[in-house]
Amino acid sequence: MKEFELALKIGKELTGDILQEAAGKALGVPPAKVGHIEVVRRSVDARQEILYRYRVQAYRQGEPFEPYKVAPYQDVHDKEPVIVIGAGPAGMFAALRLLQLGLKPIILERGKDVERRKVDMAKLSTEGALNPDSNYCYGEGGAGAFSDGKLFTRSSKRGDIREVLHQLVAFGASEDILTDAHPHIGTDKLPEVVKNIRRCIEDHGGEYHFDSRVTDIESGFTVKTAGAEYKARKVILATGHSARDIYELFRKKGWTLEAKGFALGVRAEHPQWLINQIRYHGKYQPFMPTAEYSFVQQVEGRGVFSFCMCPGGILVPSSTEEGTVVLNGMSNAERNSKWADAGVVVQIEPGDQPEGYEGPFALLDYQRDIERAMYRWAQEHGAKHPFAAPAQRMKDFCRGIVSKDLPRTSYHPGAISAPLHELLPEHVSARLRKAFPQVDRSMKGYYTNDALLLGVESRTSSPVRLPRNPETLEHVDVPGLYPCGEGAGYAGGIVSSALDGINCAETLAKSI
Ligand SMILES: Cc1cc2nc3c(=O)[nH]c(=O)nc-3n(C[C@H](O)[C@H](O)[C@H](O)COP(=O)(O)OP(=O)(O)OC[C@H]3O[C@@H](n4cnc5c(N)ncnc54)[C@H](O)[C@@H]3O)c2cc1C
Structure with missing residues (x-):
């Protein structure tokens, strides 16, 4: 097998003939002697002429090629049950691995199935009615279900990313995700x-229980929801980073928790046409992929970086509690809205919080108070929607001026002109105000008053x-309990949470 690169002008179709000829050249054989050809990666190169770059593997005729195979799922109707709390990426992929290993996942999910959940999210955006168990973070699919569905992770150390991608394709995602350098599925x-x-989990004997918010985990384990109890020797806890009631449960039980750094900032929303022009140097054509961006800046010793950029996306209210304003972004597979949004955030470490915030909940309480401050400001200044967001034009924010008017936004609950530069903690605001003009040096036109910043x-x-034993992945105080995914503090994003789910399930199975 020989791996080689191929570049084609964007818009030009990669045909079988082109591939065969290039593969023949790479192998040093006539095209007719080429066997299997596999495109393993496709990326956009917009540095000068805009190109698709392909990485291709070519096999000689007769040379064996092993296609990637996902291990089969076993029938687990009569097998040992394992309780999985939370049906987000970590919980779902843990459950799939349990099936492969012959264990029966019993999934307890506080929210609704993905169809019924859509109704609650629509009500949240339009009427401002928040269902605390069914929203943009809670319900089947977790926070990943109504997202951009970006599937890249910076860390390949966590496990075999291909396994997650191949399973997603088997369950209906486009095959493009197997090759795209920045794969995404779309909400x-x-x-x-x-x-x-x-369907796969249930057909093989696993169970789903929706509307089943876990309220207690007793040693042994008996896991309690409002109306039922479930028993198992092992529990995977994959409740995501918004499940503050689970952290409270740990505190009540005296099980160890630790404060952990997170990142805080704003959502920046630009017109997508502008980002297209910036990224493609004014040469954007409608057949080209909607442009993305990402950046990392160092400002006063701290990372300021873009986070979860959604090209052609919309902003959504992702609060899980009344009286708080939190934003996130999502987009369709086509990424075809008029807006480009991204989190632009500053890394926060334990110790950055003001006095009065202490112990393992220090940063969580700090985070919540900032979300509440956004809500209060908007409500005290004439907001018509409970999740309306304080907002400011980008240059106004950096100059410390309240914007006289705001550009249109994709954020349905609406934006209300505010001194966001003062509402954010000073150490965050000051760094962001330095970072935006800095970004403009590499992305000319990014620093503009046509961009809106929304908090938070x-x-x-x-x-x-939730600290775990690095070998067994069990919680340090509770053998048999596997804190997993983003909520445990060991993953961030869909793919890394899914991989953590797989790792927890595998380690758990070895211990049985
Ligand atoms: C709008 C939005 C867009 C995003 N876009 C992307 C993206 O494009 N790419 C990306 O990589 N990441 C994205 N993310 C982040 C990503 O969704 C998360 O990193 C990922 O979902 C974390 O997976 P998880 O399984 O650990 O937790 P979660 O997805 O948060 O799942 C936890 C599940 O546990 C359930 N739960 C919580 N408490 C309880 C309880 N007490 N009892 C029972 N069940 C409970 C919740 O209802 C939820 O379903 C986005 C997030 C949001 C909100």
């Missing part, structure tokens, strides 16, 4: 994938860690 496609995962982007990762 319009994700619910079907999530439903197919459920605070749920970047968990501000609490």
Whole structure:
């Protein structure tokens, strides 16, 4: 096998003939002697002429090629039960691995199935009615179900990313995710994938229990919800970073928790056409992929970075509690809205919080108070929607001026002109105000008053860690309990949470 690179002008189709000829050249054989050809990666190169770059593996005729295979799922109707709390990426992929290993997942999910959940999210955006158990973070598919569905992770050390991607394709995602350098599924496609995962788990003997918020975990284990009790020797706890009631449960039980750094800032929303022009140097054509961006800056010794950028996306209210304003972004597979949004955040470490915030909940309480301050400001200044967000034009924010008017936004609950530069903690605001003009040096046109900043982007990762034994992955105080995914503080994003789910399930199975 020989691996080689191929570049084609964007818009030009990669045909079988082109591939065969290039593969022949790479192998040093006539095209007719080429066997299997596999495109393993596709990326956009917009540095000069805009190109698709392909990484291709070519095999000689007769040379064996092993396609990637996902291990089969076993029938687990009569097998040992394992309780999985939370049906987000970590919980779902843990459950799939349990099936592969012959264990029966019993999934307890506080929210609703993905179809019923859509109704609650629509009510939240339009009427401001928040269901505390069914919203943009809670319900089948977790926080990942109504998202951009970006599937890249910076860390490949966590496990085999291909396994997650191949399973997603088997459950209905486009095969493009196997090759795209920055794969994404899109919020319009994700619910079907999530439903197919459920069908697979149930068909093989696993169980789903919706509307089942876990309220207690007794040693042994007996796991309690409002109306039922479930028993198992092992429990995977994959409740995500917004499940503050689970952290409270740990505190009540005296089980160790630790404060952990997270990132805090704003959502920046630009017109997508502007980002397209910036990224493609004014050469954007409608057939090109909607442009993305990402950046990391160092400002006064701290990382300021873009987070979860949604090209052609919309902003959504992702609060899980009344009286708080939290934003996040999502987009369809086509990424075809008029807006480009991204979190732009500053890394916060334990010790950055003001006096009065102490112990393992220090950063969680700090995070919540900032979300509440956003809510209060908006409500005290004439907001018509309970999740309306304080907002400021980008240059006004950096200059410390309240904006006279605001550009249109995709954020349905609405934006209300505010001194966001004062509402954010000074150490965050000051760094962001320096970072935006700095970003403009590499992305000319990014620093503009046509961009709107909305507050607050605070749920970047968990501000609490549930520490686990590095070998067994069990909680340090509770053998048999596996804190897992983003909520445990060991993952961030869909893929890394899914991989953590797989790792927890595998380690758990070895211990049985
Ligand atoms: C709008 C939005 C867009 C995003 N876009 C992307 C993206 O494009 N790419 C990306 O990589 N990441 C994205 N993220 C982040 C990503 O969704 C999370 O990192 C990921 O979902 C974490 O997975 P998890 O399984 O650990 O937790 P979660 O997805 O948070 O799942 C936890 C589950 O546990 C359930 N639960 C909580 N408490 C209880 C309880 N007491 N009892 C029973 N069940 C409970 C919740 O209802 C939830 O379903 C986005 C997040 C949001 C909100």
